[in-house]
Every structure is written in structure tokens, then in C-alpha cells.
Amino acid sequence: MEAVITIGRRKRIVLLYLLFLWHITEAQIRYTIPEELKEGSVVGNIAKDLGVGVSEISHRKLRIASESGKEYFSVDLGKGELLVNERIDREVLCAQSVSCILPLEAIIENPLQLYRVEIQVLDINDNAPNFQNHKNILNVAESTALGARFRLESAQDSDVGSNSLRTYTLSKNDNFILDIKTGKDGSRVPELVLEKSLDREKQSQHHLVLTAIDGGNPARSGTAEIDVNVLDNNDNAPVCEKASYDIQLEENTTRGLVVVTIRAVDPDEGANSEVRYSFGPHTPEILQSLFSIDATTGEIKVTDEIDYEAGTSFEFDIVATDTGAPPMQGICSVHIDILDINDNKPEIILKSLSSPVREDAPVGTVVALISAKDIDTGDNGKVHLTLQSDLPFALKPSISNHYALVTDKALDREQHAVYTIQIVAVDSGSPRLTSEKEITVDILDVNDNPPRFAQQLYTVYVKENRVPGSILCSVSASDPDTGDNAKISYSILESRHQGVSISSYIYINSDNGSVFSMHSFDYEKMKTFRFHVEAKDHGSSSLSSNATVHVFILDQNDNAPAVIYPSAVMGSVSHQRMPRSAKAGHLVTKVTAVDADSGHNAWMFYRLVEATDMSLFSINLHTGEVRTKRAVYEHDDSSQRLVVEIKDNGETAQSSTVTVDILLEDGIQEPVSDIRQKNSDITKGSKITFYLIISLASVSVLSVLTFVILLVKCARNSRGRTSCCVRRSDSDDYKNPNRNLQIQLNTDGPIKYVEVLGGDMLSQSQSFGSCLSPLSEFSDFTLVKPSSTIDFKELNVLDASLPDSAWTFESQQVSAQ
Template identity: 65%
Template sequence: MTERRGSGSWKRHLFWRFLFLLLWNKAEAQTRYSVPEELNVGSVVGNIAKDLGLKISELYDRKLRIASESGKQYFSVDLGKGEMVVHERIDRERLCGQNANCLLPVQVIIEDPLQLHRIEVEIQDINDNYPHFLSADRSLKIAESTVPGMRFPLESAQDPDVGSNSLKSYTLSKDECFSLKVKDLGDGRKIPELVLEKALDREKKAVHQLLLTALDGGNPVRSGTTQINITVLDNNDNNPTFDKTVYKVNIPENSIKGTTVVKVVATDLDEGPNGEVEYSFGEHTAEAVRSLFYIDSKTGDFILNGELDYETTSTYNIEVSAKDKGMPEMEGHCTVQIDVLDVNDNSPQIVLTSKPSPVREDAPSGTVVALISARDVDSGANGKVTLQTQPNVPFILKPTFSNDYSLVTNGVLDREIFPEYKVEVTAFDSGSPSLSSKKTIPVQILDVNDNPPHFTDRAYKVYVKENNNPGSIICSVSASDLDVGENAKLSYSIIDSKAQDVPLSSYVYINSDNGSIYTMHSFDYEKMKVFQIQVQVKDHGSPSQSSNATVHVFILDQNDNAPAVIYPSAVMGSASHQRMPRSAKAGHLVTKVTAVDADSGHNAWISYRLAEAADASLFSVNLHTGEVRTKRSVSEQDDSSQRLLIEIKDNGEPVQSTTVTVDVLIEDGFHEPVSDYRKKSAEVSKKSGKITLYLIISLASVSLLCLMTFFILLVKCARGSRGSSSCCIRRSESGYKNPNRNLQIQLNTDGPIKYVEVLGGDMMSQSQSFGSYLSPMSEFSDFTLVKPSSTTDFTDTLNVLDASLPDSTWKFESQQVSREVQFKFFFVTFALWRAHAACALKSKLQNFYIPWLKNPNQGLPSATCPRIWAWTFGAWFTGSCALFRNLTPNIST
């Protein structure tokens, strides 16, 4: 029975060993999870069912379980969800100590069929530990004879956390005799040292109490403190002194336990117990170092007491203290630096010997940018390094010495395209397999003034109202420069030019900093309507770059001019005197008031209104033409003297207006004064009769000539109408044609004012109407042109009027001029010349004949009569011939 049991047990043992080997053969690829330490029990680590490709139902059926290699069951499986969860609190510091990488291996065993999966769980550090000192307080004894500047190493705080959560800095409470210096050992450890700043005086202060605080780099920051009690002593003023401040030694990482690493030696000049020295680790030495190395307190031998690992720590900087036995106790310090030798498992390092210098964009090829050296902590071929840069950058590496290179330019640079280059340098060692590393070197490109400034627009249009306030801003021009710094700092100025022969600088000025243009004085639209400003912008580079822009300034009209009266003329006095017969009927033209406005557009539209009248029921004023007509027939009861006050307003805002006074004299027998003059002239002298006869003959001759011209034209047109549908007058050479000139010529001979109006048809606006006024009261002009009420210049008015009168450049087509219109045109032309002759005759009588009758003694010049006759006849003959020649080019002159 017993043997059977033993035999069965042996067989079962062989069976489990076979399954274990089979399980290892079927192990699949590793799975890694990463979790922070101190997770609560039950926290999910990962979905193990999904990651292993299993269904949740298979977990229970195939008896999945977790086995830990560490001996503790930190994880378990939730078979209902297929998740691996935390089974026991995890303390990273207890598991991995100061190792940055903490991996916890976990085995997942599936029994049916048997499978093994290996899972690694990375435990991440959290800032769950405070920096702490080994002792809550420390006592120091310092002789009062200690020289200022002496340093006393203090206990280094310990923080089990790693990385950014580890110990970062120290602070010391304020004391006038002491300060704190932190010594960086180069391996990430920071050693606090107490520095004596001022000589001690035991009689003044025998004990100094300081608080040393250690801070870590976590968030939130954690800290720990220790109390330092310093007792000031009087004796033993010589410290033990080491023969070397730093002992450096190299030791392979495979050195065996018990190997003597180095021997430190310290001497004390004092005698007796004050000169006896004992060696020990500095109080700030970490526990890990104390467990790895041992120092003989008598001999100073440094002995390896553990196993070295280069990947964990490559260099050890250990503080060694030598204390004597005097009273007070004195001590000296040295550092033992132990470098662990390694194999080729380190990548090369790239070191910038000098910071990269900024390079001008016009720098020539070969300009040195930076000095670079390559390092590899390995030795021999494993430490031989080669550098190279990435392609497609205008930089290359040029070797200078062993493992030293200079980064130089190798192409054209343009800061506006690439203001900064990121040059990637790659280092390769010669080990097998080769290892490499990369470093990015930023190279800044300095600007050169190689770009001129550019305006936002090459031309600006600005509209300014006239009568603006001086100093007001017109506009702002803006320019930009692709360069930077002083090369992009811009100044604006106005290129000196003239507007209406006046320097432009007297009109405007510009702010050189922001390009704002301001007026120097108020503008007047009637004097200047538009001008141009040439603005120049320059940068502050050397040499300077510039560009120009044009600002077109348009002055906008404001209603700042009141209408000006042209007729009646101001030379006649404050009031115009007009006569009319008492027999005048309703609609009789008394006079016509004409005014113009220097403004333009709507501001120049003029309207007339009868403001005041002695009898408002007798007269009316046309709103647009200014004609003064009778509203009814003049009766015997009407006063013979009527005064009219006519208001003339424009259409602007605000409205500008002016007034004119017209005195109307109502007379019986309006033409009798002329006959009285003739009777008196006949009675005075026979010569007056001759003069009158000469004038009548000349007038009759001219009138006869005009009638003959009119008759010939009628015959010509009548004959021409038989062969064609039009009476056409063509110009043989010119092809000029203007179908839009539909003219309306109106003759009015009512009253003492004789005038002819030439009006545009449907294709012409009111601004294209012109009037000829022939006043018997005028002694200065027999023919007056009235400026049209528009913005058209007076010269343009004359051109339009000249184009409206018949001349050799006109041809009338049958589509525009009918026979009736031709007859009306000829009749109006004849009436115009006839009215002109009457006015000329009356003017000459007033200027020559009537004055002579009043004073016969002064006599008339012998040439007066022939001159009067010759002037009248010559004028009418020339005008008639010109009219005849222009209208009938096919008839021989």
C-alpha cells in the first residue's frame, strides 16, 4: 500500500513537470500594463481577456489564474468582467527602491488546456513620500576661532520617490553667521553645506539654532525639516586634513565583493587626542551607499561590500569625514569619486562647444555657426563617434579636430522664408552593433534690409469736405516691411510737389510715425477741387529702402456760397429800374432776374420767389427762370411805381439766399420819349435829320438784306424738298454727327427786354440752356451770356453755346430737323439780328446823337455819321453773309 502511494506520487510529479514544460513552450508574447502605485484594491489594471484574445466565458471554464513571481499576490482576475484588478496595495519604493524603472512580472496560467502568459506591470511613482532626514536634529560644535568661509556638510535628506518627485532643493532659516550652499555631486544628489559667513563669538552667542528644510519637486510640493543646534567652542583649532580633496578611482562593474577600492589618508597637526583621527561616512551619505561600501575607521580603507550595476549608477560621489578626539571635536572632509566601467551599451552624446551664433541672411557660404563635439562614455572603438546632418538644409559639418566639428553655412539664406533652422545632427559610434543619438541645433537667421516697404494700396482715394477744420485728419496710409527690427521701422513723408503753384507742404502734413495725413488749413472747393499727394515710406535700414503711393484728395462741395445776381447788374445801383406800358396785358414780361451760384450740384440749383411787392396780385416770378411777368392786366388804379423784392435761394443745406430789388415804372405811351427826341433833334439842326436819315437807311438796308437771305433760303428748301424728304444742309468734308442736339430757340420781344433762349431738347438737361439778353438800359454790353446753373465751367458754357449756334461744323439730318423747324430757326435768326440792330441803333442814339442835341455847341466829329453807318451796316452785312454761307454751302457766295 505504501509503495503504491509512493509510485503514484512519483508519477503525478512527472506529470506536473511535463505540463510545466509544455506550458513554457506555449507561452505567448508578453503584455505590459502601466499603473501608478498606491492604487485602491479592486482598481482595474487592464482587460486581460481582451488582450489575451479570450472570451469572458472561457476564463472560468479554462480555470485562468494569476501567479506572482515576487511571492506576493498583488493582482487578481475578475472572471465576470475579464479584468485584472489590484489585489493588494502596491508600494513602488518597497518593491524597486530608487530604480527609475519598476517592473512587476506576473504569470497568467490557463489550465485547460494548459497555457502560460507572462505579463509585466510597470509601477509608476507618485509623490507619496516626504523628504526626511535620518535625525530630527543635529548638533554641531564649532570653535569660535573658525575662519569665515568654512563649510560644514549637513545631513542629506532622503526621498524614496524618483524623477520629478524626488528631492530638489534645501532652504535654511535666516542667521547672520551662517548661510546655506547646496553642492551638486553630479549624480543627481544635492548635498547641503553650512557656510560660516561671519566669525563666531561664544561670549555673545554660544548656541545657534537653525532649521534646515528639504523640498521635493512634486505637485503639491512636500517637505521635511531637521533642527541644527550649533555650539560654539573655544579649543582644538586644527582640523584633520586629507592629502586629496577628491579621490578618484575606476572600478569595473563586475568587481567582486571585498575588493579594496581606495585608501583615504587624513592628518591632524594637533598632538595627543586632538591629533587622533577616525574615518567615517559623511552624515549625508545615503543608506544605499552605506550598504554598498564599507570604510575602515582606523585605516581609511574603502572596501566594496556589494555588487555594482553601471545601468543603475555609473558614478558614486561619497563624502568621507575625518574627526579628531579633541575638545572641541574637529573634522575634515574629502570626496571619494568611484567611476564604474561599462561595456558598449551607451549611445554617443552630442555636445555644443559654443552656442549657435545668429547668422546674417547675406552671410557667405562657409560662415561658422556653432562648434560641436561628440562624446561617448564608452572607450576604444565603442567611443569613436561620427557626426552628420540631415539633407536639404543650407548647413554642413566640417571636422576640425578629433570628435570636434564646426557647423558652417552651405547655401543661400533668406530670413523672410526661413527665420530659423532646426539643424538635426546625428552621432554614430563604431561599436557593434552601432549606437546613435540625435540633437537639434536651432540657428537663427538675422535680418538684412533687402526688402523695400510696401503700401497696402498703391493709390488712395480720399474725400474731404470743404471748409474743414485745420488740423483734422484726412486719411492714414499704411505700409509693411517683410524685414524686422530697425529694417522694418518705417517713416512716412510727403514728396515735395505743388498744387496750383503752391507747395503741397502748405496744404497738408504727415505724421512720420503712423502715416496719418492732416490738413494745414481749410479747403475751398471753388478754388481747388482735387489734388494729389505723393507719399513716400522709408525704412530705417542701412542702406534705406523706400516706395511711393499716391493719395488722390477730392474736395467735396458744401453750400457756402449764396447765389450771385448777374442781371440786373450791380453797377446799376441797389435797385433795378424797369419800365412797362400801362396797356400791358396778363403774362407781360417785365424783366428777367438771372443769378448764378459758385457751388455745384444740388447746392447750385437756384429758385426765384417774390418776397415782397407793393401789389402782390399784379406780378409773379417764375420759380426756375426768374421771369417777372404780370399776373393780370394793368388798370388805371394801379400805382405807377411798383417795387418788387425778389428772393433767390439755392437748393443746399443750409439754404443760402440773396435778394434783388426791382423798381417797375408803369407809363402811358411807352415809346413817346424816342419820338420826342427825334422832334427836338429836327428842330435844333438839319444835321440831326441827316444823322437820323443815315441810321434809318442803314437799318433798312440791313433788314432788306436779311429778308432777301430768308427768301432765298425758303426757295432753296422748297426745291430741295421735292427731290428728297428733307431740307438738309451738309458739311462736305467732316463726318461729324450729333443726333442728340435737338435745339429749341425761343424769341421774346415783350416789353423793353429783348432776349433769345436756346434750350436743349429731351436729351439735354436744364443746365444746358442759355440766354441772350439785350437790354436797352445797358451801355456796356449789347450781348450777355448767362452762366448755366450747374458745375460746368464758364469756358464749357461758351463751348456749349458755340456748339448750339449754327456754324460750318453742323449738318442737320432729316430725322432731326423738319421743314417747320427750319423755318422757325430762320425766323428766330432774323428776329435775333433785328433785335440786335434795334438795340445798337438805340445805343448809338443815346451815346452820340441825343447828347449832341442837348449841347449843339460841342458839335459832332466829321467822321461820326459815316462811322455809325459803316459800323451798323458792316456788322449786319457780315453776319448775314456768314449765316447765308453757312446755311447754303452749295450756292455760290
């Protein structure tokens, strides 16, 4: 007895040692635990066994997944220990299977890793043997021969291994002994053997107790009562043709199919030989729902759907009972093996999915962990996964039936923002069965696209004198990225125009790209400018691009004509003199004006609005020359006053006026037209000769100076494209050698107006008109011989410039009347 106790203790020590034994084989971990552990019991330190630090498991989201769907285990993220989360009943998990393995998966993210964990659940002796019927009645004829055997109900024990059913014992009696047989599957079947003849008259009933004992330590047992009724007469029991029927049957067999026919023979005669068939008293109800037996013919038929995955084999007893009095029974066994057919489609299981995936993720980045299973067996359960070929993803095999979905090519969110990946699973059965699963993978945007302007060059035309703050234009850029990577801010790049920061001219709305003026523009001071706009996105490591905006100021008629001659700077104009002997067409004077505007706004028209005698004078509409309309009469007033209006051609015309006083005098001689006659009179006075020489020299020097200025301007501004030509008329002789020159220049650009004046009141005028502006054919360069010897001490500079272009000089000769 002491030896038995010692052996039992050693077994317990070995079992306790195995409880915490683990090992890793080919990327998988196995732990061994007993069933019925309390919740919170420690299985092992899985973090240490996986080689992951305790500080990492929370960040990398270590978790346990079970294929069964029940969460029997959990992980203590603080210690890295695998804990029992729910009571584990081995009999519920594995039924009668000797080996009970609970497969788990340990999943770690960042990066994704998968480990297979197996929990071997050891059986403990927590179930006693149990009889389905605790009380059985056995009818035995008194004439039954010695050695007759009577099949007893087998006890069922949910435990396995050493804890399963080991033996039976029979209560002490004088007539029966117990014989135990071992079936093909290792099960123990008790049989009652008649050892001593029965005598109904002495004892009509025997009460026996059958005890089933398991091999646990300590052992557990269960009992069933057997009442043996001693009967008279019918002393031969039916005997089956076969003691055991072995059958193979495919799953999903058609209902109503006859599986096997049981036949039993009874040597008795009459009613004692008629046999009726039925299931044994301990046949499970589920088995009786799958099969039926014809009581008369013994045919066993399929009555419900047979599923290999629900049960791979069935074993039950058929009782053959005669109709004698008392009835006799014979028993035979039926064993049915179910054959698997490929009737289950493969299943695709998504274990983990990393979505979204950055578009700059390197090739080989793990996107998802996928497993496949098929509950069929053999080739029917072998599964292969495939993807459609036109996607930048691939399936990389991992441990058994597990795959990693990885990137196979570079990703571009702007081409594909979302991928719908269709995974196809195909088994190896015949015929093959397939299943599909769709996985949606979102691509996370990366700031890899700079903003792009709709135009690289914007041209804007703005009227001068616009209200400050008015919108000039709007620029627009787009970015194919998303979120902050596509949000754009606009700004003006710092630059200077005419020495002034460009930001003092304009302002841009950073959100929508609208450009506003900071003040009104003056065409006469600035005709064009340009600036650069930058569009920058809000992504991390922001990207940008630039566009150029050219702004052209359009002229408005905001300047009235300015009178150059006669001018207050030159002295009083009330002393203009004209001989009374002047004929019709005599050039009295010339009114000259300029307009700072350009184009049509600078066209000027001269009109005589008031005169002492309107019949005596007229003015040329375009040139401003004032001439006599008729000869002067004796009775005409000696003092004539003229009011001349100069009006431009603008849409809202502007005008200026000038007043000219003309004094009619006697004794002023007409200039001699014949040069040869004038040359003959030179000797009449040395004073006249002296003045003539000085006049000619002055005119020559000023003419040369004027043309040099014109040629320099042509060469510099037109860059070879300008064609400058000047015609000069033959010189007239003058009595008065005095000459005056007036030159009007624009210091900010090309010459807009030049006028050379010479002569006096008595001389006829000679003028040179030249057009310099390609934009306004009325801008002129004029050499004029004035009718006055008043000296011009100051030159007026016009604040206007014209674009460089081909300048043409056109001469105008006015002959003496």
C-alpha cells in the first residue's frame, strides 16, 4: 500500500512539472496546462518567450486570438504573462480525443508579426464513469445453459488516458460472474456470464450491482443496478449472423439509403423464433436521429444529413429480440466510418489589417495578416490563396496556412487612393471549391506634389486711377494631394519696382489668391510692372511653385492739354506783332500744346473760341497755326485779342485755353523771298551780317545736337528695330538772324516732344514735325521757326514715356505766303 502511495506522489510531481513546460519549435510556442485552472492562473511569460521586452508589448499591441472564437486566454501587458481568462473544460473542447491542443495566435504590430501558440490541455480525473441507464432488467430463462453470456450496458467516462474507464466489478452472487471484453477501439464491454444454473422455483429474481471504475488517482466510479428475472420456456436467444458489422459511408449520403441489413436467427419455433430489431438501450439520441432501423427487416437507413465534420464514425448496438415468452435477446454491433467529401469551401480569415498605408511605404511593407482554413480533410482541406495580378500587392506565405499581404510595387495615392483587393482561396479537392474575400486598403497621402498654377504667366490690364483696394486679378493653384498637403497659401515674393518694394503696390489674399491694389495707379508715372506669386502647401516639408503676373496700366483721360507756347515763362504774349501789310494766309503765331496722356487721349484739336475780329484770324484744327483769313484793313483795330481752346480726344474731353494779344503795326516790312536779293542787301549793314552769322551758327549747332540725341535714343530704346528718318526743307533767308531753340524731352523714356523755334515776327515760319510714338501717331517732334524772338530760358519736361518702338520722323514744310 505504501508503494502505491509513493508511485502516486511521483506522478503528481511529474504532472506539476509538466504544467509549466514550454518549448518553441519552428516559430511556434507550446505550453502545457491542466484543465479546470482558476481564472487568472499564469500559463507562462509569453513576452519573454517571444523575445519581446515588457516595455514593448503595450506599444506593439500584443494580443491573443483563438480560432474557436472563445477568449480562454489573455495577456497581462504589465508583466507579459499569459493568463487563463476562462475556465477550460477539456471534455467540452476535445471530447474523447486523447490529445487536446488549443491553437492560438499571438499577434504583434508595428511591425506586424504572427506566432503560433499551442496550449496542450491535460486531462484531470474530474469525471466519474456513468451509466446511461442506472437500472437495467435482464430476463433469463431458467433453462439457459451454463456459460451463456449477456451483454451489459457500457459505462461512459468523459476523461481520457489514465483517467478513463479501466475496469468493471460485479457484486457478489452465486450464479453470475463478470467477463470484460476489449473492443476494436479499445473500449471495455462488460458481459454477464451464467456460471450456475438458475432455478426459478428457488429464486425468481437476482439483484446485481455493476460498478465501473476509472484509472484516476484517486479513482472514481459509477454503478448500475441489474435485476435478473428468471423466466420459464423460451430458452434460446436470437443470434446475429455477424457479431459486428463494419460499414463505410460517404457524408451527405441521400436520405432513405439502406446502409446495412441486420439478420438474426433464433433456433426456437413459432413465436419464440420471430425476431424484432431495435437500437440498443444506450444508443444516443443524435445517432437515432441520423439512422433508423426497420423492426421487421433489420434495414438500417439514413434519415438525416450526414456531416463528416460533425462526426467521423458511429458505433452502436442492435438488439434482436424474439417474441417468445419470456422474450430472448441477441446483440450485434454496427460500426460506420464516414468518408469525407469536398463539401466545404475554404475560409479566408483576416487576422490583422494595417490601413491606411502611406503612399511612400517601401516595397515589402506588411499590410495585412491572413490565414486560410478548410474543415475538410486530406486534399479537400489543402488551401491555396491567390491575388489578381494587376495590383501592387503580393501574398507572402508564412507559417502553415498563414500569409502576409505585402506591397509589391511603389504606391501613388494620386493614381489610386483606395485599393479593393480580392483574395481567392482554392482547395485541392475534386471538384475544387473556391471562396473570395475583399479587403479595402486606403492609401495615406504624403506631401509629394507641389502646388501647380493654372497659368505660369498672368497678364492683367488695369485702368489708372482705380479705387485703392479694388481687385486686380485672381491666381489659382491646385495640389493633387489631400488634407493639409493640398491646402495652399499664396504670397507675393519680395521684389522692387522703381526702387520701391512691390508689396507697397499690391496685396494678396493668402487663402484664395485674390490680388488687390494698395493705391490707385498713374499711367503717366508707371505703365507696367510685374511680380511673382508663390503658392505653398501646408504639408510637412511644404512644397511650393511660382507664377509671374504682368500688370499693364491702361491710360485714362485724366490730363488736360498743357500749353507750351505761348507760355508765361516766355514772357507776356500781348506784344505779338504783325504788320498791317500782312496778306491773307499770313502766319501770325503757332499755339503748341502737349497732353501727358497717350493714344486717342493725347490727340489735340485747336479752336478759336474768341477774337476781337473773328473775320480776321483763323486757326488750324490740328497744328495750332494762327493765320490771317484776309488782308488787314485800315479800319481794323491795332490791338487784337485771341482766345484759343485746346481740347483733347478723350472720352470725357479735357481742354485748356490760352490768350494771345496781337499788335498791328505799320512800318514792319515783309521779308524778301528772293535769296539772291537778300544776299545783295547783306552789304548794306554790318550789323545785320553779324546777326545772320550768329543765327546760322546757332541753328547748326542746335540741329546737330538735336539729331545726335535722336540717334542715341533710337539706338538705345528700339535696339535696332527703329527706323529713324528726317527730311529737312531748304532754308529760307531772314532779315533777323536771331534764332531760338526749344526742346521738350521726357527724362523717363523716349523723347515725346521736341520743338525748335527760330525767327521773328517778320519772318515766315519753317517747321519740322516728327512722329516718335508707335502708340500715338499724333505725338510729334517739331522744329518750328517762331514768329517771336523771345528767348526760351526754361525747357518744360513732360512726365510721360512711351514703349520702345520704331520711331519715324516726318517733316512738314510750311511755305511763305
